[in-house]
Amino acid sequence: MSKEIKENTDLKKEHISKEKFKFVQKDEKIFDKKFETKPVGYFKDAMTRFAKNKTNVYATIIMMTMILLAIVVPITTDKRYTGEEFQLRFLPPRVPILENFGFMDGLTRVEDQRVDLDTIDPDTGLGVPSSENFVHEYIVMDSLENYSITCTDSQDYCLGGLNRLQIDSGGGDTAILNSFETFSFNLTENPMLYIDIADVAGASDFELNFYIEDSLTSEEYNLIANIDDEGEHEIDIADVLNTSSVFLSSSLRIELITTNDNAYVDFERIALYDDTKEEPLKEHTGYELSTYVPEGGDTLFNRREGEVIMASFKYQKYDEVFGQKEILSYSANDYNDLIEEYGDSYEKSPHPDDPDNDEMWVFPEGFPIVEVLGQSDPIEYNGEQFFTYHLIVDYAVLTGYDEIPYFFFGTDAQGRDLFALSWVALRTSLFIAFAVNIINISIGVLYGAIEGYYGGKTDLLMERFSEIIGRIPWLVTLSIFVALLGSGITTLMFILIFSGWIGISSITRTQFYRYKRREYVLASRTLGAKDSRLIFRHILPNGIGTIITTSILAIPLVIFAESTISYLGFGIGHGVSFNILGVEFSGVSIGVLLADARTHMFARPYLTVFPAVIISILMITFNMFGNALRDAFNPSLRGADE
Amino acid sequence: MIRYTIVRTVWIFVILFTVVSISFSLLRLAPEFPPPTQEEREIYYERQVSDGLMTRRLEKDAETIEAIKAEEITLHEKAFYFDEGDQLRIYEPVPIPRQYLTFINNLFTEFNWGVSQSIQPNVEVFEVVRSRIPVTMMLNLIALVFYIPIGFTLGIIAALKKDSVIDNVISFSVMIFISIPSFVMMSLLLLFFGYQLGWFLTQYPSQDVEGFVRVTSVFLPVLGLSFGALASLTRVTRAELSEVLTSEFLLLARTKGLTRTQAVIKHAMRNSMVPLVPGIIFSFVGLLSGSVVIETIYGIPGTGRIYVDALQEDDYNLVLGLTAFYTIISLFAVLLVDLSYGIVDPRIRMGAKK
Numbered sequence: 001m002s003k004e005i006k007e008n009t010d011l012k013k014e015h016i017s018k019e020k021f022k023f024v025q026k027d028e029k030i031f032d033k034k035f036e037t038k039p040v041g042y043f044k045d046a047m048t049r050f051a052k053n054k055t056n057v058y059a060t061i062i063m064m065t066m067i068l069l070a071i072v073v074p075i076t077t078d079k080r081y082t083g084e085e086f087q088l089r090f091l092p093p094r095v096p097i098l099e100n101f102g103f104m105d106g107l108t109r110v111e112d113q114r115v116d117l118d119t120i121d122p123d124t125g126l127g128v129p130s131s132e133n134f135v136h137e138y139i140v141m142d143s144l145e146n147y148s149i150t151c152t153d154s155q156d157y158c159l160g161g162l163n164r165l166q167i168d169s170g171g172g173d174t175a176i177l178n179s180f181e182t183f184s185f186n187l188t189e190n191p192m193l194y195i196d197i198a199d200v201a202g203a204s205d206f207e208l209n210f211y212i213e214d215s216l217t218s219e220e221y222n223l224i225a226n227i228d229d230e231g232e233h234e235i236d237i238a239d240v241l242n243t244s245s246v247f248l249s250s251s252l253r254i255e256l257i258t259t260n261d262n263a264y265v266d267f268e269r270i271a272l273y274d275d276t277k278e279e280p281l282k283e284h285t286g287y288e289l290s291t292y293v294p295e296g297g298d299t300l301f302n303r304r305e306g307e308v309i310m311a312s313f314k315y316q317k318y319d320e321v322f323g324q325k326e327i328l329s330y331s332a333n334d335y336n337d338l339i340e341e342y343g344d345s346y347e348k349s350p351h352p353d354d355p356d357n358d359e360m361w362v363f364p365e366g367f368p369i370v371e372v373l374g375q376s377d378p379i380e381y382n383g384e385q386f387f388t389y390h391l392i393v394d395y396a397v398l399t400g401y402d403e404i405p406y407f408f409f410g411t412d413a414q415g416r417d418l419f420a421l422s423w424v425a426l427r428t429s430l431f432i433a434f435a436v437n438i439i440n441i442s443i444g445v446l447y448g449a450i451e452g453y454y455g456g457k458t459d460l461l462m463e464r465f466s467e468i469i470g471r472i473p474w475l476v477t478l479s480i481f482v483a484l485l486g487s488g489i490t491t492l493m494f495i496l497i498f499s500g501w502i503g504i505s506s507i508t509r510t511q512f513y514r515y516k517r518r519e520y521v522l523a524s525r526t527l528g529a530k531d532s533r534l535i536f537r538h539i540l541p542n543g544i545g546t547i548i549t550t551s552i553l554a555i556p557l558v559i560f561a562e563s564t565i566s567y568l569g570f571g572i573g574h575g576v577s578f579n580i581l582g583v584e585f586s587g588v589s590i591g592v593l594l595a596d597a598r599t600h601m602f603a604r605p606y607l608t609v610f611p612a613v614i615i616s617i618l619m620i621t622f623n624m625f626g627n628a629l630r631d632a633f634n635p636s637l638r639g640a641d642e
Numbered sequence: 643m644i645r646y647t648i649v650r651t652v653w654i655f656v657i658l659f660t661v662v663s664i665s666f667s668l669l670r671l672a673p674e675f676p677p678p679t680q681e682e683r684e685i686y687y688e689r690q691v692s693d694g695l696m697t698r699r700l701e702k703d704a705e706t707i708e709a710i711k712a713e714e715i716t717l718h719e720k721a722f723y724f725d726e727g728d729q730l731r732i733y734e735p736v737p738i739p740r741q742y743l744t745f746i747n748n749l750f751t752e753f754n755w756g757v758s759q760s761i762q763p764n765v766e767v768f769e770v771v772r773s774r775i776p777v778t779m780m781l782n783l784i785a786l787v788f789y790i791p792i793g794f795t796l797g798i799i800a801a802l803k804k805d806s807v808i809d810n811v812i813s814f815s816v817m818i819f820i821s822i823p824s825f826v827m828m829s830l831l832l833l834f835f836g837y838q839l840g841w842f843l844t845q846y847p848s849q850d851v852e853g854f855v856r857v858t859s860v861f862l863p864v865l866g867l868s869f870g871a872l873a874s875l876t877r878v879t880r881a882e883l884s885e886v887l888t889s890e891f892l893l894l895a896r897t898k899g900l901t902r903t904q905a906v907i908k909h910a911m912r913n914s915m916v917p918l919v920p921g922i923i924f925s926f927v928g929l930l931s932g933s934v935v936i937e938t939i940y941g942i943p944g945t946g947r948i949y950v951d952a953l954q955e956d957d958y959n960l961v962l963g964l965t966a967f968y969t970i971i972s973l974f975a976v977l978l979v980d981l982s983y984g985i986v987d988p989r990i991r992m993g994a995k996k
Contacts, residue, residue, distance in 0.1 A: 471657050473972050475931055475949060476965045480665060482953050483672040483961065560823045564935055567825045568950055594829055598939070601829075601844070602837040609833065612826045619821035627817075 042545070049632040056628035063621035066614075070430055073423035081420040087395065088415030091317055093606050094406050106406075107140060107314040114157055115146060115309040128311055135323075138316040151308040154290040161306030162198050163289040165256055166264035168298045173259050176295040179252040183212070183272055183282060185237050187246050190275035193235040195227065195267070202263030203228050206256060210235070213250035221253055230266075254292075266304070322396035322404045324370055329388035332375075338368055338398075348372070368398040409610040413596060418607065422614050425588045428572065429615070432489075432589075433558040436496045440558075441551050443497070444504025449535050451505065452512025459509075470502045474561070482570050492571040496558055507550045511543025545633040553626035556619050563615060566591030590615040650980050654973045661969045665962055666745055670738050674720045675956040677763035685764050687722060687733045689757055694736070694744040701730040755966075756959040761952055767963035771945060775967075778937070778944030781863050782929050789868035789875060790922065796872075797879025801914075802906065804884055812876065819873035825935045828866035832939065835862060846942040866936045871925045878921050882914040889913075920979040927975040931968065 040048070051057060074081070094106030113129040119136070120127035126146050128139055151158040167175045185191045195210070208228060211221035222243070225235045241248075256265060271283040284292075290303045351360035351371060362371040370392045378385040396404055409418035451462045477498050481491045512535075515521065521538050529538075565571040566589045573592055590611050597607035677686050690696040701707055701723075707730050709715045710723065717723070723732040735741065748754040755767040762770050800812040819827075836844040843859045851859075886892060887910055895905040934946030941947070945964060952960040 468657055468660060471973060471976065472661055473931055473965075473968045475934065475968050476661060476665060479949070479953055479961045479965060480668045483669050483956070483958055556821065564823055564825055568935065568938060569954065591825070594826065598829070601833050605833050605838060608829050612830050615826055616818075616822045619823065620818055623821045624817060 046545070046629075046632040050628055053628055053631075056624055059621040059624035060628070062617065063625050066426065066618050066621070067430060070423045070427040073420055074427055077417070077420040081416050081424050085399065085415035087321055088399070088411050089413055090600075090604060091321060091407050091411040091415075092604075093408060093410040093418075093610075094318060095408050096406055104408075106316070106318045107143075108317045109312070110134070110315045111310075111312040112149075113311050113313075115311045117157065117309070126311070127309060128313070134315060135320050138320045138323075140314040140316065143312075143314040145312050146309055147312070148307040148309050151306045152303045153306070153308075154287070154303050156287045158287060158290075158303065158306040158308050160286045162266040162268055162304045163286075163292070164264050164266050164300075164302050164304055165254065166300045167256065167258060167261060168300050169261040172296075172298040173257060174296070175256040175299040175301075177254040177256075177292045177299060177301055178295055179270075179284070180291040180293055181282070181284075181288075182249050182251050185212075185248040185250075185272075186274070187238045187241070187243075187248065191237045191281075192273045192275075192277070193224070193237055193252075194269065194271045194273065194280075195225070195233045195235065196269040196271075197227065197230045197233070197265055198268040199266040200228070200230050200264070202258065202260040205260050206258035206263045208265055209255040209257070211253040211255065212237075212241070212248065213253075318404050322399070322401065324392050324394050326373075326390075326392050328390055329376065330391055330393070332387050332389065335369075335389050335391075342367060366397065368393055370394050410604070410606050412593070412607060413600070418593075418610060421588060421593065422590070422611050425590045425593050425611065426614060426618065428589045429559050429562055429591075432492065432496070432562050433555045436493060436500060436558050436562075437551055437555055439493075439497050440501040440554065441504055441547070444501035445508050445540070445547065447501065448505035448508025449512060449540065452509040453516060453531065453535055453539070455513075455516075466502050466505060469499050472499065474499070478565065478570060487570045487573065489572050492562060492565055495565065496561055500554070500558065503554060504547065504551055507547055508540075508543065511546060512539055515539045515542045549626065549630040549633050552629055553623070556622040556626065559615075559619065559622075563589055563591035563594075567595045569595065647981060650977055654977050658966075658969055658973055662962070662966050663742070663746075665965045667738060667742060669958045669962055670741060672958060673956075674958070675759055676722065677759055679763075682763040683722070684724065686757065686759065689764065690735075691733065693748055693754065693756060695741050695756075696733045696735050699732050699734070701732055702728070704728075755963045758952075758960045759957045760955040761948060761957045761960055767959050770948070770960060771963050771967055774943060774945045774948050777942060778930070778933060778946060781860065781867065781936075781942065781944065782926065782933060784860060785864045785867040785871070785929055786922075786926060788864055789872040793872045793875030794879055796876040798883060798911075800876065800880040801883035801887060804887075809880075813880070816873045816877050816880075819869045820877065822869070824866060824870055824932050825939060827869050828862075828936050828939045831862055831866055846940050863933075863936050863940045863942060866940070867929055867933055870932065871929055875918075875921070875925065878918060879914070882917055883910060886910045886914045919982055923975050923979050923982070927972045930971060 090108075092106055092108050093104045095104045099105035113133070115127035116130035117127065119130070126144050128134065128136055128144065151161075165175055165177055167173065183193075193210075206228065207226065209223055210225040210227070211223055213221055222241055224237060224240045225233065227233050237248075252270065256263070267289055269283065269285045270289065271280040273280050286303075286306055290301075292301060294301045348361040348363055351357065351362055354360050359374045360372060363369050372389055372391045374390045376388045376390070378387040380386075396402070407417050407419060409422060412418050412421065447462065447466070451459045474495070477495050481494050481498075485491045485494070516534075516539055521534060524534060524538055562571060566573070568591075571591065572589055593611040594608060597604070597611070600607050676683050687696065687698075691698045701710065706715065710717065710730060710732075711725075717732065718734050721732060721734040723730045736744070745756075748756075753768065755771075757764050758767055758770050796812050796816075800809045803809050832844060835841050841858075842862050843855065846863070847856060847859050887906070891913075892905055892909055895909045896902070900908070931946075933942075933944065934949055936942070937944045937947035938950050945967060948960070949964045949968075952958075952964065
């Protein structure tokens with residue numbers, strides 16, 4: 001304000017002579033002029049306001065794209081999203097272009113796989129798991145790492161470690177152990193038995209005895225040593241054994257006698273040497289020691305501090321799955337179907353390794369079967385002969401792909417393409433949301449119109465009714481419908497409709513209260529218009545903008561509720577499919593996908609991430625679109641709840 | 643005011659009674675699933691008889707027994723019999739209207755909600771529900787304490803710095819958090835913090851786990867519960883405060899010489915808080931029913947989890963008890979909100995004469 005005044009005083013007063021003034025329109029008559037700009041209607045005005053906010057326009061574009069994809073992808077995709085293909089399960093995401101940057105490249109990170117000790121490469125010192133589980137050529141060698149973790153299994157892959165002998169608490173006082181292998185002693189060669197004990201506890205009140213069997217003497221077992229401390233002990237068998245035999249063959253028997261439950265002995269090594277003392281005749285450490293057999297129920301013998309070598313690496317799962325595979329028994333029916341499907345364009349030719357064998361032959365490239373290695377002996381059943389083939393198949397061709405496909409989001413537990421599946425799920429969710437919303441709008445508008453138009457007692461009663469319905473928690477509605485109708489699409493629709501119309505009806509009611517006392521309504525009524533005409537022709541169109549925006553904002557809420565109920569397992573689920581207007585809707589929704597992914601969160605996070613991101617983006621953009629639409633239609637509400 | 647309170651309270655009980663009655667009658671129409679083992683069944687049916695929901699009779703006629711066994715005589719579909727050699731002990735339900743009256747009678751005279759069928763066979767429904775309430779309430783209250791201060795602060799910052807970068811960032815995050823369904827949010831939280839980073843447990847620990855782990859285990863469910871509520875609280879606070887900030891009495895406050903800070907704290911804040919209190923009460927109810935999903939995902943043994951379990955295992959007695967629990971909570975929240983409106987703003991008193 002002060003600035004303007006200041007500017008005004010700065011103006012110089014200038015004298016303008018009278019002749020310089022003239023009437024602009026002296027000879028003209030002034031009529032109403034036509035607007036030079038075009039008239040702007042309600043909707044156009046709203047659209048202009050809508051387009052002003054760029055963020056909302058982008059959100060709308062994204063939302064529309066997602067809806068479009070949800071319609072287009074399920075129709076056009078050649079990848080499978082129905083049926084089950086267990087070979088293809090859990091393939092990681094793989095996207096063209098991105099794969100070159102080591103991101104979503106279709107490689108699976110495999111961890112904690114026990115190394116097959118025979119595969120350890122002497123140059124690098126690294127080993128890979130056994131080829132039963134992983135095809136070696138598909139392991140990315142650059143990413144291979146070996147590390148060891150402790151183990152306590154009595155298995156040969158568990159290396160080193162100690163074996164602890166102790167008494168079972170609450171049992172007797174004698175723990176007995178027998179070696180699994182028998183020791184052979186040639187007493188002429190001065191056999192020496194070495195016993196390495198790493199650790200003992202409670203040595204003061206235990207007795208540790210070692211025996212071997214001598215078939216010549218009357219006694220069954222002969223005591224050869226009594227040890228009560230740790231360290232390496234050397235036993236000269238010939239010296240301690242008072243016998244006339246020359247050759248002895250016996251298992252070693254170890255006895256721990258104690259009353260102390262906490263006493264134990266940790267064995268590190270038991271070895272037998274002859275008098276040359278160079279190479280042990282027999283050496284038992286780690287695993288071999290753990291094979292010693294406890295006798296009686298009071299003996300505890302456990303492996304400790306062993307090590308197992310583990311490998312972690314990246315694995316080309318796609319190559320493995322779509323590569324050539326040997327199938328031991330392939331049903332003859334399926335085989336015949338394949339031959340029929342591919343017609344006569346492929347000829348089988350004799351197998352190069354064994355051209356004379358008419359049970360073996362090869363197929364040219366491009367045929368699902370690479371070679372047939374033989375066929376089983378036929379089994380006769382009900383007069384028909386059944387047999388299977390032993391063959392090598394090209395899995396990519398067999399599953400209908402010319403080359404290894406790209407699964408953008410990977411595949412799920414049933415081997416279905418998650419990318420296609422996500423859009424199918426979104427389509428289901430959107431469809432249910434739209435259908436439910438249309439029903440809700442119909443009920444709500446009708447209910448609200450009657451309430452608002454007639455008012456008075458009608459209004460009061462109907463308001464109380466809708467209040468009761470609206471006050472029932474959704475869990476209660478859910479439980480009643482689930483109990484009566486079971487889980488499924490019908491239940492889901494009922495739950496969503498049950499209290500979904502109330503919002504629309506109260507908005508409609510307000511709009512009717514606003515417009516029903518207007519003069520034009522009165523005018524129309526005076527002219528004899530019926531109630532229905534007043535409602536649908538004169539009042540409703542005025543409130544339609546608000547009603548539309550409210551119902552569009554209700555769509556994300558319905559999707560929200562639908563996916564939550566499906567996630568809990570009460571909505572649509574697997575195996576539920578329904579056909580509406582010729583479109584087959586399979587029983588997946590985002591809620592179902594996320595519920596399935598719950599158990600695979602650790603190993604396969606992509607199963608959770610992709611559906612979650614898709615539904616989040618849809619919800620966010622849908623809400624932004626709805627809010628923008630409301631602001632555009634009703635500028636006075638702008639930012640009302642932002 | 644007293645009249646208004648009484649009217650509202652009576653109305654609440656009318657709704658509660660209606661909901662429980664409708665639920666009882668409809669759940670009785672559903673097929674019945676008695677406890678799985680024979681011994682539990684005997685106890686269960688005896689209990690049904692002593693509650694007056696079923697009758698017991700002995701069938702001693704050999705021909706009739708044969709006919710019943712061969713299913714030539716069809717008993718009531720919910721009837722059940724125990725074969726005791728030379729006689730059958732048959733339990734048959736009384737008609738549903740009588741069951742309903744008996745149920746109401748039991749409820750008002752003994753507070754008897756019946757016994758659980760499959761979740762904890764033959765344990766009083768009231769006991770089962772009561773034992774689950776503490777953990778659910780604890781989580782929800784922690785969430786409440788967690789999100790209210792943060793929501794207020796963010797809302798106030800956004801309103802005071804309206805249309806600045808901070809406001810835009812806050813408003814956009816609010817839009818994101820308000821849109822993402824809680825189970826999606828919880829799944830993502832669990833995935834990143836639980837499984838991938840390994841900072842928190844991936845399952846709610848059992849009773850005997852104590853100490854630090856127990857404390858941290860609350861973190862993920864509380865986060866999952868409060869994101870949505872946090873976002874809406876921020877949104878409402880911002881809207882209310884920015885409306886008050888442009889009001890005329892604030893201009894007056896400024897004109898009489900208060901600084902902006904003084905005006906905001908003394909006049910704007912107090913006035914904008916008023917409509918927020920009911921909002922918070924409602925959001926607590928929303929939190930409570932939202933915790934069904936969170937409890938299911940995180941394996942928390944609370945009322946929400948058991949609701950889902952009871953529904954899946956067709957334990958309808960328990961479902962009825964939980965229905966009453968959730969209805970009571972939500973209706974009393976409504977009552978509180980109505981009353982608080984009435985106290986705060988006399989113009990809204992719905993019972994007042996027009």
